[in-house]
Amino acid sequence: MINAAVFVVILAMFFMQGLASIAGTADASEPYFTRGKFELPLKIDEIKEQWKALGYLQCEYDGKEKGWTSERPERDRGEHTHPWYVLFAGKSGKMEFVIQGRRFVLEPGDELYYPKNAVIAARNLYDGRSEWFDCWKHN
Numbered sequence: 001m002i003n004a005a006v007f008v009v010i011l012a013m014f015f016m017q018g019l020a021s022i023a024g025t026a027d028a029s030e031p032y033f034t035r036g037k038f039e040l041p042l043k044i045d046e047i048k049e050q051w052k053a054l055g056y057l058q059c060e061y062d063g064k065e066k067g068w069t070s071e072r073p074e075r076d077r078g079e080h081t082h083p084w085y086v087l088f089a090g091k092s093g094k095m096e097f098v099i100q101g102r103r104f105v106l107e108p109g110d111e112l113y114y115p116k117n118a119v120i121a122a123r124n125l126y127d128g129r130s131e132w133f134d135c136w137k138h139n
Contacts, residue, residue, distance in 0.1 A: 017042055028085060029115050031099040037111040038089055044133055047089050056135035079121045084136040088112040093130025097122045106132065 048059055090106040096102045098121045101113045106112050114120060124130045
């Protein structure tokens with residue numbers, strides 16, 4: 001039988017792993033992706049609260065749709081950086097992100113994290129509009 005102290009240590013390890021995974025990695029220096037993390041349709045208020053608890057206080061979407069459309073390829077983004085940490089939740093469509101040389105495809109319900117100053121590129125893989133919700137923090 002497992003004693004209470006061992007159980008508490010194991011429980012704490014799972015809790016810390018969960019916090020690390022939602023923020024990227026323990027040192028937040030690597031991109032992180034979770035397929036199908038969020039139930040559809042997205043519950044933006046719930047996601048925003050989860051992310052705010054982690055310090056992600058600035059968000060885009062707030063009931064407005066955002067996305068790049070394949071009908072306007074000039075909106076596909078080339079390589080660039082941002083001086084903040086970012087969490088994305090896919091709402092609709094299908095987006096490709098290349099972050100620090102690693103490829104991720106964001107679809108509805110997926111979560112994607114990338115660290116500040118990471119070299120990223122993004123483009124729409126969907127025939128229509130791709131939409132997402134994202135929040136960011138500077139530290």
